Amino acid sequence: MKFQSTERYIAAPDLQVAVNAAVTLGRPLLIKGEPGTGKTELAHQVAASFGTELIEWHVKSTTRAQQGLYEYDAVSRLRDSQLGDARVHEVRNYIRKGKLWQAFEADHRAVLLIDEVDKADIEFPNDLLQELDKMEFHVYETGETIRAKQRPVVIITSNNEKDLPDAFLRRCFFHYIRFPDxxxxxxxxxxxxxxxxxxxxxxxxxxxxxxxxxxxxxxxxxxxxxxxxxxxxxxxxxxxxxxxxxxxxxxxxxxxxxxxxxxxxxxxxxxxxxxxxxx
Structure with a gap:
């Protein structure tokens, strides 16, 4: 899998090298650059170039790392128990898969976009360290461990709104998209x-x-x-x-x-x- 410019996206040679290096290393690719330089579009074009699925996780100020793994809907389960719904006996009915889980269980190597990671709380990147490093996480409600079938290509964008933790940066391959000549x-x-x-x-x-x-x-x-x-x-x-x-x-x-x-x-x-x- 080698990324090159596509019909709809002109990637500078150093950007092509960065994408391919991150894929080879199995590291998340952290992309920074001025707004409007094509950071988010890069993930779309990498997925198109590799002919694979793109899974997008757009981060907001209220986003928590846990949401990328899964969410347990305890409120719905309580309501169903009060109504006598038979679904209540199976906890998996109340587990909502997050974007990382979707990427981990994809049959083919997916591209996972974590867009504008710096919008979230400063602890957000640190809370994903182990999952992005080991490519697995534990579901406490069911007792199962979810492991990636194939390591996804992870592209993380940042607008430099806040500094990212050193421990997080150490696990990424970094590239700054310069304004084109x-x-x-x-x-x-x-x-x-x-x-x-x-x-x-x-x-x-x-x-x-x-x-x-x-x-x-x-x-x-x-x-x-x-x-x-x-x-x-x-x-x-x-x-x-x-x-x-x-x-x-x-x-x-x-x-x-x-x-x-x-x-x-x-x-x-x-x-x-x-x-x-x-x-």
Whole structure:
């Protein structure tokens, strides 16, 4: 099983190496990078590349590690006992399998995505150490041990909202997805917009990188945002000349696709004001 770029996803060579190294080592692949650089989509494309099932566990602030293993529905069992339901005599009827359990029992080697692990409590990663290391866990209500039929490919994403524990990091293969250079970005755009005219693409990328490199931006526009911007440009049938910004009006066309907070919009408005004052 070797991961490479797919028809719908351009993976840089170092990212391909990271995925394949994690698979070879049998370690979870911890992926970090700016929002919008394709961390979550990577798991989809790895599953597609390997021709296997993708099991997604999207982590929230309230998510507990136990939910990834299983949950015991004691309330439903109590209710059924009061109603005289015969199901109450079998505790397995009240065990809900979590995403790790689903990945462990898959007939073929699955890809397990643990998305945005840093959203949960700081203890969340530590609570999964043994299960991800040994690929097994114990179900106390039934007394059984669940072992992985085949070690799943585990991809864990993080937006760097909080530091992850050292013990957890030690068990992962780490990769940071850098923002793509212009050549790679062109290849990514070519996958999504194969018919885009070269003159328009060059003008758009010139504007995009100037915007992205503007000092003081709170949130730099990402890959997903430049794709949204280009989609709008094509839908509006704008020309390369339409994208050029005048000194007195430095906000880019359709800037809502690129600038995602009022501070960055105000930054460009201030730059335009200063530019007018210098004329």
């Amino acid at each position: 212009e050549q790679t970005l062109r290849a990514i755009i070519g996958v999504h917009f194969p018919e885009i005219r070269e003159q328009l693409l060059s003008a758009a990328l010139t504007e995009f990188f100037e915007i992205r490199d503007t000092p003081g931006l709170k949130k730099k526009p990402s890959t997903s945002e430049v794709l949204d911007w280009l989609k709008l440009i094509l839908a509006e049938d704008l020309s390369p000349e339409d994208l050029q910004r005048s000194p007195g009006h430095l906000l880019p066309k359709l800037h809502g696709a690129l600038l995602k907070n009022e501070q960055d919009v105000q930054l460009f408005e201030r730059l335009a004001f200063l530019s007018r004052g210098q004329r």
